[in-house]
Amino acid sequence: MSAPEATMKAVVYDKPFEVAIRQVEKPLIQHPDDIIVRVTTTCICGSDLHMYEGRTSAEPGTIFGHENLGIVDQVGSGVTLLKRGDRVVMPFNVACGRCMNCEEGKSAFCTYVNPGFVSAASRKRYAAMGPYSGGQAEYLRVPFADFNALILPSGTDHEEDFVLLADIFPTGWQGVDLSGFRPGESIAIFGAGPVGLMSAYSAVLRGASEVYVVDRVYERLNKVKEIGCIPIDFSKANAVDQILQLRGGKEVDRGVDAVGYQAKKGDGKTEQPNAVLEALIQVVRPTGGIGVPGVYVPSDPGAADPAAAKGYIYFPFGKLFEKGLTLGAGQCNVKLYNRYLRDLIISGRAKPSFVVSHNLPLSEAPGAYEKFDKRVDGYTKVLLHP
Ligand SMILES: NC(=O)c1ccc[n+]([C@@H]2O[C@H](COP(=O)([O-])OP(=O)(O)OC[C@H]3O[C@@H](n4cnc5c(N)ncnc54)[C@H](O)[C@@H]3O)[C@@H](O)[C@H]2O)c1
Ligand SMILES: [Zn+2]
Ligand SMILES: [Zn+2]
Known part of the structure:
Protein backbone atom coordinates (compact mmCIF):
# COMPACT_ATOMS: atom_id res chain seq x y z
CA MET A 1 0.00 0.00 0.00
CA ILE A 168 -19.93 7.46 -25.13
CA PHE A 169 -20.00 4.26 -27.21
CA PRO A 170 -22.43 2.50 -24.82
CA THR A 171 -24.32 5.78 -24.25
CA GLY A 172 -24.78 6.38 -27.97
CA TRP A 173 -25.83 2.73 -28.40
CA GLN A 174 -28.33 2.95 -25.54
CA GLY A 175 -29.77 6.16 -27.02
CA VAL A 176 -30.67 4.14 -30.12
CA ASP A 177 -32.04 1.30 -27.93
CA LEU A 178 -34.22 3.71 -25.94
CA SER A 179 -35.79 4.94 -29.18
CA GLY A 180 -37.08 1.41 -29.84
CA PHE A 181 -35.04 1.22 -33.05
CA ARG A 182 -35.24 -1.87 -35.29
CA PRO A 183 -32.94 -2.72 -38.24
CA GLY A 184 -34.07 -1.12 -41.48
CA GLU A 185 -35.63 1.90 -39.82
CA SER A 186 -34.70 5.55 -40.33
CA ILE A 187 -33.51 7.69 -37.45
CA ALA A 188 -32.80 11.37 -36.73
CA ILE A 189 -30.15 12.18 -34.16
CA PHE A 190 -29.90 15.67 -32.69
CA GLY A 191 -26.36 16.62 -31.67
CA ALA A 192 -23.16 15.55 -33.43
CA GLY A 193 -21.04 15.76 -30.32
CA PRO A 194 -19.31 12.56 -29.24
CA VAL A 195 -22.58 11.03 -27.95
CA GLY A 196 -24.60 11.92 -31.06
CA LEU A 197 -21.83 10.60 -33.32
CA MET A 198 -21.79 7.34 -31.34
CA SER A 199 -25.59 7.06 -31.66
CA ALA A 200 -25.27 7.59 -35.40
CA TYR A 201 -22.46 5.04 -35.66
CA SER A 202 -24.47 2.54 -33.58
CA ALA A 203 -27.48 3.01 -35.86
CA VAL A 204 -25.24 2.32 -38.87
CA LEU A 205 -23.81 -0.81 -37.21
CA ARG A 206 -27.34 -1.95 -36.42
CA GLY A 207 -28.63 -1.61 -39.97
CA ALA A 208 -30.44 1.72 -40.16
CA SER A 209 -31.75 2.61 -43.60
CA GLU A 210 -31.16 6.36 -43.16
CA VAL A 211 -29.42 8.29 -40.40
CA TYR A 212 -29.82 12.08 -40.18
CA VAL A 213 -27.60 13.96 -37.73
CA VAL A 214 -28.32 17.57 -36.75
CA ASP A 215 -25.70 20.05 -35.52
CA ARG A 216 -24.15 23.35 -36.53
CA VAL A 217 -20.44 22.66 -35.95
CA TYR A 218 -18.65 22.21 -39.27
CA GLU A 219 -16.05 19.61 -38.18
CA ARG A 220 -18.71 17.54 -36.45
CA LEU A 221 -20.99 17.55 -39.49
CA ASN A 222 -17.98 16.37 -41.52
CA LYS A 223 -17.61 13.36 -39.21
CA VAL A 224 -21.29 12.63 -39.82
CA LYS A 225 -20.55 12.37 -43.55
CA GLU A 226 -17.44 10.25 -42.91
CA ILE A 227 -19.58 7.47 -41.40
CA GLY A 228 -22.15 7.53 -44.20
CA CYS A 229 -24.87 9.55 -42.44
CA ILE A 230 -26.70 12.66 -43.61
CA PRO A 231 -25.60 15.94 -41.98
CA ILE A 232 -28.25 18.57 -41.23
CA ASP A 233 -26.96 22.06 -40.36
CA PHE A 234 -29.54 23.73 -38.10
CA SER A 235 -27.81 27.11 -38.34
CA LYS A 236 -28.97 27.28 -41.99
CA ALA A 237 -32.68 26.43 -41.56
CA ASN A 238 -35.07 24.60 -39.24
CA ALA A 239 -33.78 21.02 -38.85
CA VAL A 240 -37.22 19.37 -38.93
CA ASP A 241 -38.12 21.17 -42.18
CA GLN A 242 -34.83 20.10 -43.75
CA ILE A 243 -35.31 16.43 -42.82
CA LEU A 244 -38.95 16.37 -43.96
CA GLN A 245 -37.98 18.02 -47.24
CA LEU A 246 -35.26 15.44 -47.92
CA ARG A 247 -37.81 12.68 -47.24
CA GLY A 248 -40.64 14.05 -49.34
CA GLY A 249 -42.59 15.02 -46.22
CA LYS A 250 -42.26 11.62 -44.50
CA GLU A 251 -41.26 11.55 -40.83
CA VAL A 252 -38.47 9.30 -39.54
CA ASP A 253 -39.12 6.14 -37.51
CA ARG A 254 -36.95 7.01 -34.53
CA GLY A 255 -35.21 9.96 -32.92
CA VAL A 256 -32.39 10.52 -30.45
CA ASP A 257 -31.74 13.59 -28.30
CA ALA A 258 -27.96 13.68 -27.86
CA VAL A 259 -27.95 17.34 -26.79
CA GLY A 260 -29.82 17.68 -23.49
CA TYR A 261 -30.87 20.69 -21.46
CA GLN A 262 -28.27 23.08 -22.82
CA ALA A 263 -29.76 22.90 -26.33
CA LYS A 264 -29.26 26.01 -28.41
CA LYS A 265 -31.36 27.87 -30.94
CA GLY A 266 -30.13 28.17 -34.54
CA ASP A 267 -27.92 31.13 -33.60
CA GLY A 268 -25.79 28.70 -31.58
CA LYS A 269 -25.81 31.03 -28.55
CA THR A 270 -29.27 31.37 -27.05
CA GLU A 271 -30.28 28.38 -24.95
CA GLN A 272 -33.69 26.80 -25.37
CA PRO A 273 -33.89 23.70 -23.17
CA ASN A 274 -36.93 22.24 -24.96
CA ALA A 275 -35.61 22.83 -28.50
CA VAL A 276 -34.61 19.24 -29.23
CA LEU A 277 -37.51 17.43 -27.53
CA GLU A 278 -39.96 19.61 -29.40
CA ALA A 279 -38.24 18.98 -32.73
CA LEU A 280 -38.15 15.23 -32.14
CA ILE A 281 -41.87 15.09 -31.36
CA GLN A 282 -42.43 16.79 -34.72
CA VAL A 283 -40.04 14.73 -36.82
CA VAL A 284 -40.74 11.17 -35.54
CA ARG A 285 -43.65 9.27 -37.13
CA PRO A 286 -46.76 8.30 -35.15
CA THR A 287 -46.00 5.23 -32.94
CA GLY A 288 -42.28 5.79 -33.40
CA GLY A 289 -39.95 6.39 -30.47
CA ILE A 290 -37.52 8.85 -28.95
CA GLY A 291 -34.36 8.03 -26.97
CA VAL A 292 -32.89 10.69 -24.72
CA PRO A 293 -29.27 10.13 -23.67
CA GLY A 294 -28.79 13.94 -23.56
CA VAL A 295 -28.71 15.06 -19.93
CA TYR A 296 -31.55 16.93 -18.19
CA VAL A 297 -31.02 17.95 -14.56
CA PRO A 298 -33.47 18.37 -11.68
CA SER A 299 -31.86 21.70 -10.77
CA ASP A 300 -29.88 24.07 -12.97
CA PRO A 301 -28.15 26.99 -11.25
CA GLY A 302 -27.63 28.76 -14.61
CA ALA A 303 -31.10 28.33 -16.13
CA ALA A 304 -32.66 31.23 -18.00
CA ASP A 305 -36.07 30.90 -16.28
CA PRO A 306 -37.37 29.70 -12.88
CA ALA A 307 -39.11 26.63 -14.32
CA ALA A 308 -35.98 25.35 -16.07
CA ALA A 309 -34.02 26.09 -12.88
CA LYS A 310 -36.15 23.39 -11.23
CA GLY A 311 -35.76 21.01 -14.18
CA TYR A 312 -39.22 21.69 -15.63
CA ILE A 313 -38.97 21.41 -19.40
CA TYR A 314 -41.84 22.74 -21.48
CA PHE A 315 -42.69 20.46 -24.42
CA PRO A 316 -45.79 19.34 -26.37
CA PHE A 317 -46.83 16.29 -24.37
CA GLY A 318 -50.25 16.45 -26.06
CA LYS A 319 -48.64 15.93 -29.46
CA LEU A 320 -46.52 13.09 -28.08
CA PHE A 321 -49.69 11.43 -26.75
CA GLU A 322 -51.59 12.00 -29.98
CA LYS A 323 -48.78 10.40 -32.01
CA GLY A 324 -48.44 7.50 -29.55
CA LEU A 325 -44.71 8.03 -29.25
CA THR A 326 -42.54 6.23 -26.73
CA LEU A 327 -39.89 8.15 -24.84
CA GLY A 328 -36.98 6.63 -22.94
CA ALA A 329 -34.40 8.64 -21.05
CA GLY A 330 -31.65 8.32 -18.50
CA GLN A 331 -28.05 7.64 -17.75
CA CYS A 332 -26.49 4.78 -19.63
N1 LIG B 1 -27.13 9.50 -20.67
C1 LIG B 1 -25.86 9.38 -20.35
O1 LIG B 1 -25.49 8.46 -19.65
C2 LIG B 1 -24.88 10.37 -20.87
C3 LIG B 1 -23.52 10.03 -20.96
C4 LIG B 1 -22.64 10.95 -21.54
C5 LIG B 1 -23.10 12.18 -21.97
N2 LIG B 1 -24.40 12.48 -21.84
C6 LIG B 1 -24.95 13.76 -22.28
O2 LIG B 1 -25.15 13.73 -23.69
C7 LIG B 1 -25.12 15.07 -24.19
C8 LIG B 1 -24.15 15.15 -25.34
O3 LIG B 1 -22.84 14.87 -24.90
P1 LIG B 1 -21.60 15.21 -25.84
O4 LIG B 1 -20.38 14.76 -25.15
O5 LIG B 1 -21.85 14.73 -27.21
O6 LIG B 1 -21.71 16.81 -25.74
P2 LIG B 1 -21.38 18.04 -26.69
O7 LIG B 1 -21.80 19.20 -25.89
O8 LIG B 1 -20.00 17.95 -27.21
O9 LIG B 1 -22.37 17.86 -27.95
C9 LIG B 1 -23.62 18.45 -28.03
C10 LIG B 1 -23.81 18.93 -29.46
O10 LIG B 1 -25.15 19.38 -29.60
C11 LIG B 1 -25.16 20.45 -30.51
N3 LIG B 1 -26.40 21.19 -30.33
C12 LIG B 1 -26.72 22.19 -29.47
N4 LIG B 1 -27.99 22.60 -29.63
C13 LIG B 1 -28.51 21.82 -30.62
C14 LIG B 1 -29.78 21.77 -31.25
N5 LIG B 1 -30.77 22.58 -30.89
N6 LIG B 1 -29.95 20.87 -32.24
C15 LIG B 1 -28.95 20.02 -32.63
N7 LIG B 1 -27.71 20.04 -32.07
C16 LIG B 1 -27.50 20.93 -31.08
C17 LIG B 1 -23.90 21.23 -30.16
O11 LIG B 1 -23.48 22.02 -31.23
C18 LIG B 1 -22.92 20.10 -29.84
O12 LIG B 1 -22.12 19.75 -30.97
C19 LIG B 1 -24.75 15.95 -22.99
O13 LIG B 1 -25.93 16.44 -22.40
C20 LIG B 1 -24.08 14.97 -22.05
O14 LIG B 1 -24.13 15.38 -20.72
C21 LIG B 1 -25.29 11.60 -21.31
ZN1 LIG C 1 -18.78 11.05 -20.27
ZN1 LIG D 1 -26.14 -1.55 -7.12
Missing part, protein backbone atom coordinates in the same frame (compact mmCIF):
# COMPACT_ATOMS: atom_id res chain seq x y z
CA SER A 2 1.39 3.45 -0.87
CA ALA A 3 2.34 5.91 1.85
CA PRO A 4 -0.49 8.27 2.76
CA GLU A 5 1.62 11.31 1.92
CA ALA A 6 2.11 10.16 -1.69
CA THR A 7 0.74 12.66 -4.20
CA MET A 8 -0.16 12.72 -7.88
CA LYS A 9 -1.25 15.19 -10.55
CA ALA A 10 -4.96 15.66 -11.23
CA VAL A 11 -7.37 17.98 -13.06
CA VAL A 12 -9.15 19.97 -10.36
CA TYR A 13 -12.21 22.22 -10.75
CA ASP A 14 -11.61 25.70 -9.32
CA LYS A 15 -14.63 27.75 -10.45
CA PRO A 16 -16.78 28.14 -13.56
CA PHE A 17 -14.58 28.05 -16.68
CA GLU A 18 -11.44 27.24 -14.68
CA VAL A 19 -9.73 23.92 -14.07
CA ALA A 20 -6.10 23.50 -13.00
CA ILE A 21 -3.50 20.74 -12.72
CA ARG A 22 -2.90 20.25 -9.00
CA GLN A 23 -0.80 17.99 -6.83
CA VAL A 24 -3.34 16.01 -4.76
CA GLU A 25 -3.31 12.96 -2.49
CA LYS A 26 -2.86 9.70 -4.31
CA PRO A 27 -5.85 7.39 -3.69
CA LEU A 28 -5.49 4.44 -1.32
CA ILE A 29 -7.31 1.13 -1.05
CA GLN A 30 -10.20 1.91 1.37
CA HIS A 31 -12.16 -1.32 1.17
CA PRO A 32 -11.23 -4.95 0.34
CA ASP A 33 -13.23 -4.69 -2.92
CA ASP A 34 -11.21 -1.68 -4.21
CA ILE A 35 -8.48 -1.54 -6.79
CA ILE A 36 -6.16 1.32 -7.64
CA VAL A 37 -5.68 1.87 -11.37
CA ARG A 38 -2.74 3.70 -12.97
CA VAL A 39 -4.63 5.74 -15.56
CA THR A 40 -3.20 5.58 -19.10
CA THR A 41 -6.08 7.31 -20.95
CA THR A 42 -8.95 9.45 -19.69
CA CYS A 43 -11.37 11.58 -21.73
CA ILE A 44 -13.05 14.94 -21.47
CA CYS A 45 -16.81 14.54 -21.92
CA GLY A 46 -19.70 16.83 -22.78
CA SER A 47 -21.00 15.99 -19.30
CA ASP A 48 -17.84 17.54 -17.80
CA LEU A 49 -18.80 20.79 -19.51
CA HIS A 50 -22.05 21.12 -17.54
CA MET A 51 -19.83 21.18 -14.42
CA TYR A 52 -17.07 23.26 -16.03
CA GLU A 53 -19.62 25.94 -16.95
CA GLY A 54 -20.94 26.06 -13.39
CA ARG A 55 -24.26 24.51 -14.43
CA THR A 56 -24.27 21.89 -11.65
CA SER A 57 -23.55 21.96 -7.96
CA ALA A 58 -20.01 20.58 -8.46
CA GLU A 59 -17.77 21.99 -5.74
CA PRO A 60 -14.34 23.59 -6.09
CA GLY A 61 -11.68 20.95 -5.50
CA THR A 62 -13.58 18.27 -7.42
CA ILE A 63 -11.29 16.00 -9.45
CA PHE A 64 -12.86 15.62 -12.88
CA GLY A 65 -12.82 12.61 -15.18
CA HIS A 66 -15.28 9.74 -15.45
CA GLU A 67 -14.06 8.00 -18.63
CA ASN A 68 -11.03 6.03 -17.52
CA LEU A 69 -8.78 3.26 -18.80
CA GLY A 70 -5.58 2.01 -17.22
CA ILE A 71 -3.52 -0.72 -15.62
CA VAL A 72 -4.37 -2.30 -12.26
CA ASP A 73 -1.72 -1.14 -9.80
CA GLN A 74 -3.03 -2.41 -6.43
CA VAL A 75 -5.66 -4.99 -5.58
CA GLY A 76 -7.78 -5.16 -2.41
CA SER A 77 -7.95 -8.44 -0.51
CA GLY A 78 -11.58 -9.06 -1.52
CA VAL A 79 -11.00 -8.76 -5.27
CA THR A 80 -11.13 -12.10 -7.07
CA LEU A 81 -11.29 -11.51 -10.83
CA LEU A 82 -8.50 -8.95 -11.27
CA LYS A 83 -4.76 -8.90 -10.71
CA ARG A 84 -1.96 -6.34 -10.78
CA GLY A 85 -1.02 -5.54 -14.40
CA ASP A 86 -4.49 -6.18 -15.89
CA ARG A 87 -5.62 -3.58 -18.42
CA VAL A 88 -9.12 -2.37 -17.54
CA VAL A 89 -11.75 0.20 -18.55
CA MET A 90 -14.35 1.44 -16.07
CA PRO A 91 -17.97 2.47 -16.74
CA PHE A 92 -18.47 6.15 -15.93
CA ASN A 93 -21.11 5.17 -13.39
CA VAL A 94 -20.01 3.38 -10.23
CA ALA A 95 -22.28 0.51 -9.21
CA CYS A 96 -22.33 -2.15 -6.51
CA GLY A 97 -23.38 -5.11 -8.64
CA ARG A 98 -25.61 -6.44 -5.83
CA CYS A 99 -28.68 -4.22 -5.43
CA MET A 100 -31.93 -4.84 -7.28
CA ASN A 101 -31.25 -2.40 -10.10
CA CYS A 102 -27.70 -3.71 -10.61
CA GLU A 103 -28.98 -7.28 -10.67
CA GLU A 104 -31.46 -6.30 -13.38
CA GLY A 105 -28.74 -4.70 -15.51
CA LYS A 106 -29.69 -1.13 -14.59
CA SER A 107 -26.23 -0.31 -13.28
CA ALA A 108 -26.77 3.44 -13.86
CA PHE A 109 -29.44 3.31 -11.16
CA CYS A 110 -27.54 1.47 -8.43
CA THR A 111 -29.34 2.14 -5.17
CA TYR A 112 -26.42 1.24 -2.91
CA VAL A 113 -23.38 3.33 -3.91
CA ASN A 114 -24.91 6.72 -3.27
CA PRO A 115 -27.57 6.48 -0.58
CA GLY A 116 -30.51 8.82 -1.15
CA PHE A 117 -29.89 9.08 -4.86
CA VAL A 118 -29.90 6.67 -7.76
CA SER A 119 -26.50 6.31 -9.44
CA ALA A 120 -23.02 7.59 -8.82
CA ALA A 121 -20.09 8.39 -11.06
CA SER A 122 -16.37 8.54 -10.63
CA ARG A 123 -16.13 12.23 -10.15
CA LYS A 124 -17.55 14.24 -7.31
CA ARG A 125 -19.83 15.58 -9.95
CA TYR A 126 -22.27 17.05 -7.54
CA ALA A 127 -23.90 15.75 -4.40
CA ALA A 128 -26.16 13.54 -6.50
CA MET A 129 -23.24 11.61 -7.95
CA GLY A 130 -21.60 10.30 -4.82
CA PRO A 131 -18.23 10.56 -3.10
CA TYR A 132 -15.98 9.21 -5.87
CA SER A 133 -13.05 11.13 -7.26
CA GLY A 134 -12.43 11.32 -11.00
CA GLY A 135 -9.74 9.82 -13.17
CA GLN A 136 -8.28 12.85 -14.92
CA ALA A 137 -5.36 12.04 -12.69
CA GLU A 138 -2.43 9.65 -12.49
CA TYR A 139 -4.29 7.15 -10.30
CA LEU A 140 -7.91 6.25 -9.62
CA ARG A 141 -9.60 4.21 -6.88
CA VAL A 142 -12.25 1.89 -8.29
CA PRO A 143 -14.80 0.56 -5.75
CA PHE A 144 -16.57 -2.80 -6.26
CA ALA A 145 -13.79 -3.47 -8.71
CA ASP A 146 -14.78 -6.99 -9.77
CA PHE A 147 -18.08 -5.54 -11.00
CA ASN A 148 -16.89 -2.17 -12.31
CA ALA A 149 -13.66 -2.99 -14.15
CA LEU A 150 -13.94 -4.59 -17.58
CA ILE A 151 -10.80 -6.53 -18.56
CA LEU A 152 -9.23 -5.66 -21.92
CA PRO A 153 -6.60 -7.49 -23.95
CA SER A 154 -3.13 -6.55 -22.63
CA GLY A 155 -0.85 -4.24 -24.56
CA THR A 156 -1.76 -0.91 -26.05
CA ASP A 157 -3.83 -1.89 -29.10
CA HIS A 158 -7.17 -0.10 -29.60
CA GLU A 159 -6.45 2.26 -26.66
CA GLU A 160 -8.48 5.03 -28.36
CA ASP A 161 -11.40 2.70 -29.10
CA PHE A 162 -11.47 0.94 -25.73
CA VAL A 163 -11.52 4.15 -23.68
CA LEU A 164 -14.78 5.06 -25.41
CA LEU A 165 -16.35 2.01 -23.70
CA ALA A 166 -16.33 4.01 -20.46
CA ASP A 167 -19.19 6.17 -21.67
CA ASN A 333 -26.34 1.32 -18.08
CA VAL A 334 -22.79 0.93 -19.38
CA LYS A 335 -22.44 -2.57 -17.92
CA LEU A 336 -25.25 -3.85 -20.15
CA TYR A 337 -23.28 -3.06 -23.29
CA ASN A 338 -19.54 -2.56 -22.71
CA ARG A 339 -18.49 -6.24 -22.87
CA TYR A 340 -20.19 -6.77 -26.23
CA LEU A 341 -19.05 -3.46 -27.70
CA ARG A 342 -15.49 -4.37 -26.56
CA ASP A 343 -15.79 -7.58 -28.55
CA LEU A 344 -17.02 -5.71 -31.63
CA ILE A 345 -13.84 -3.60 -31.35
CA ILE A 346 -11.58 -6.65 -30.88
CA SER A 347 -13.09 -8.41 -33.89
CA GLY A 348 -12.61 -5.29 -36.01
CA ARG A 349 -16.31 -4.76 -36.67
CA ALA A 350 -16.44 -1.46 -34.78
CA LYS A 351 -13.91 1.37 -34.68
CA PRO A 352 -15.52 4.17 -32.68
CA SER A 353 -12.24 6.12 -32.38
CA PHE A 354 -13.06 8.04 -35.58
CA VAL A 355 -14.60 10.49 -33.13
CA VAL A 356 -11.29 11.22 -31.34
CA SER A 357 -9.92 14.62 -32.31
CA HIS A 358 -7.07 15.15 -29.82
CA ASN A 359 -4.55 13.10 -27.81
CA LEU A 360 -2.88 15.35 -25.21
CA PRO A 361 -0.79 15.06 -22.05
CA LEU A 362 -2.76 15.62 -18.82
CA SER A 363 -0.90 18.92 -18.34
CA GLU A 364 -2.75 20.40 -21.33
CA ALA A 365 -6.20 19.77 -19.83
CA PRO A 366 -6.97 23.41 -18.91
CA GLY A 367 -6.53 24.63 -22.50
CA ALA A 368 -8.37 21.61 -23.87
CA TYR A 369 -11.40 22.30 -21.64
CA GLU A 370 -11.53 25.86 -22.89
CA LYS A 371 -11.42 24.88 -26.57
CA PHE A 372 -13.76 21.90 -26.24
CA ASP A 373 -16.22 24.12 -24.38
CA LYS A 374 -16.20 26.58 -27.29
CA ARG A 375 -16.36 23.68 -29.79
CA VAL A 376 -13.55 25.38 -31.75
CA ASP A 377 -10.51 24.08 -33.65
CA GLY A 378 -12.19 20.72 -34.27
CA TYR A 379 -12.23 19.80 -30.56
CA THR A 380 -14.68 16.87 -30.53
CA LYS A 381 -13.29 14.13 -28.29
CA VAL A 382 -10.16 14.85 -26.26
CA LEU A 383 -8.13 12.02 -24.74
CA LEU A 384 -5.71 12.89 -21.93
CA HIS A 385 -2.70 10.75 -21.09
CA PRO A 386 -1.48 11.20 -17.50
